[in-house]
Amino acid sequence: MKKRGFKGLAGILILTTTLTGCKLIGDIEYTLDKDPVEMHGDSVRVNITVKVPEKGLNKKASAEITPMLGSKAFKTITIQGEKATGNGQTIEFKPGSTVNYTDVIAYSPDLENADLKITGKVMKGKKEEALEEKKIGDGTIVTPLLVQNDDKVILAKDDFVRTTEQVFGGTEVNYDKAKSNVKSSELKQEDIKNFRNWMIAASTNPKVAPKAINLIAYASPEGETGKNNTLADDRAISTQDALIKVLKAKKGEEQMDVTSLIKKMPKGEDWDGFKTALQASDIEDKDLIVRVLQMYADPVKREEEIKKMSATYKRLEKDILPPLRRTQVRVVYDQIGWSDAELKGLSTTNPDTLTIEELLFTAALYDNLEDKKRLYKEAVRQYPNDWRGHNNLGYVQYNQNEMALATTSFEKANSLNENAITLNSLGVIARQNGDRDKAEALFNSAVSAGPEVKYNLGIIDVQNGDYSNAVSNMGANNTFNKALAQVLNNDYSAALSTVDASSEANSPMGYYLKAIIGARQNNMDMVVNNLTSAFAKDSSLKNKAANDREFIKFYENASFQNVVK
Structure with missing residues (x-):
């Protein structure tokens, strides 16, 4: 028997079915909006127009008319003559009538290659006859899977x-009251020696x-404000001269x-x-x-008051004021970290010397997942309370399909610091475990974490x-899933470009997927060429294509039969 074509020869499929009990019921026409029927969102919906002549x-x-997809029944629709009693939809004897029927059932794998049939019975008084079972369509396109x-x-x-x-500090040059000359004893202090040693080390x-x-x-x-300002100027100058002297090269040293x-x-x-200090x-x-101050x-008034206090409180003059007569020496410098090559070397030979930031950064220098995993394990070992090491280890485990380990790592990261990432x-683990609502x-x-989250929602x-929302959520990503969403959204040109x-x-x-795009555009060459390429890489797809309702209108085409055999 010849198979009916997917999406009809020129439009909607119309079947005329002759029912048993012809004295009670005549020929009824059933019109499907889609044949084969399609699975969307875990369910199969049928829209049937029932025309009683x-x-x-x-x-x-x-x-009572009951559509059946394989062994699964849709809801029963009851129609009745104009003089019958009951709750069915009344059909006028003249001129007949049309009933629009729609229903949804949950999809299960057995529906993929099932036939859509009409079953039921016709009754009058105590007389009851079964309707002849007739096929009215094919099931089921399952491309979303x-x-x-x-x-x-x-x-x-x-x-x-x-x-x-960074800043190297701790060096001070101290002065006597109202003086700006640097005493020779100051240059012998430990902080001055440390300054010189640091500068020599820094130079090499x-x-x-x-x-x-x-x-x-x-x-x-x-003191007086004007004199103090001048005194501070003079102290800065004398400190400069003293430091130049301190840094003068000794024998065997290079002059700085x-x-x-x-x-x-x-x-x-x-x-x-x-x-x-006070x-x-x-x-x-x-x-x-x-x-008081x-x-x-x-x-000027504050200076007068401080002088009075200095006379009254001798300790101000002894302990508080002298250390304020000074020049602080602060060396501002750049501390240059390890190069990429040095970081990679240390990550292998001496990872304990690396900070958490250096470990995470170095992991990003590698393309190989095993190298990344090694460094993220080090981050977890050395810094177990930093959520990032656990999350990033989970990232590698996930990409290596170690789902149980990835789940443990992600849960640990979240317990340390719940955040969008x-x-x-x-959410990824929940979706792949089948808990779509939780995901x-x-x-x-988690949408603030980045466009990856929107993609996952897609x-x-x-x-x-x-x-439509899937295409929007997947943004600019060129992936198989986005191309699939575009196919299902009937945007075949965009889907082809994306895949x-x-x-x-x-x-x-x-x-x-490109073969499906070809089938939906009735492009036989595109179907055959892409299926040929697909089977060359995975011959198991032959059986899938041979039964895939996306290709139903090509089932009896010699080229199609030849490529799937």
Whole structure:
């Protein structure tokens, strides 16, 4: 028997079925909006127009009509003659009538190659006869089931900075009251020696690059403001001269030229330093002293008050004011981190020397998943409380199809720090475990993590039958799944462009999808050529194609039969 073509010869399939009990019921026409019927969102919907012709149903008869897809029944529709009693839809004897019928059943694999048939019975009084079982369509197109598990998990980012600005401090040049000359004893202090040693080491260290030597000079606040400002200027100058002298090369050393690095930064009276030192001291009434000084905005008046206090409180002159007469030396430098090559080497020979940021950054330098896994395991071992190591280890395990291990890693990451990235990871696991509702809720809570989450929602849209939204959510991604969504959304040109731009372009399933696009456009050459390429890479697809209702209208085509045999 010749198979009916998918999507009809010129439009909608119309079948005329002669029922038994012809004295009670005549010929009824059944029109399907789609043949074969299609699976969308885990279900199969049929839309049937039932046309009862003039004088087609006995006035006192009623009929129960039940569409069956394989062994699964859709709801029963009851029609009755104009003089029959009951709750069915009344059909006028003249001129007949039309009934629009729609119903949905859950999809199961046995429906893929099932026939859509009409069954039922016709009754009048105590008389009852079975309707002749007749096929009215084919089932079932299941192309949405081609959706792939290419959900996207997201790597947590590192905060690695190769070059950081740092400061070498702790060096001070101290002065006597109202003086700006540097005493020779100052240059023998330990902090000055440390400064010299640090500068010598820095000059030969390629990882240290001094940018400035800031000389921050102060005067204690008990003198006149004008004199103190000048005094701070003079102290900055004398400190510069002293440091140049300190850094003068000794025998066997290379002379350093630091003149261009030195920046004199005189600050005048150090009121802030005075208050800080006073608060840190054990001087009685120190709070009162600070409040008295804060009462006077006039610097001259404050100087008078501090002089009075110096006379009254000898400890101010002894312990508080002298350390304020100084120049602070601060070397600003760039600390240059390890190069990429050095990081890779250390990750193998001495990973314990690397920080969490360096471990995460170094992992990103590798393309090989095993190298990434090695480094993420190190991150988990050394920094078990940092969620990023666990998440990124899960990322690798997921991409290596180690789903149980990935689940454990993602759950651990989320327990340490629940955030959009970890929620997306858990959503991916939930969807692939079949819990679509949970996955969707997790993805909706994770959209701030990035476009990957929207893509994952697009996969759920395909499974739910919302193809337009799937295409939108998948954005600019050129993937098999997006091309599939475009096919299901009837945008065949875009689908072909997408699959050809995807990594699946030359894969068995990529070719198979292109064959479906050809079938939907009635392009026999496109069907045969792409199926040939698909079977060359995966011969198991032959049996699928031979029974795939996407190709039903080509079943008896010699070229199709030849390629699938």
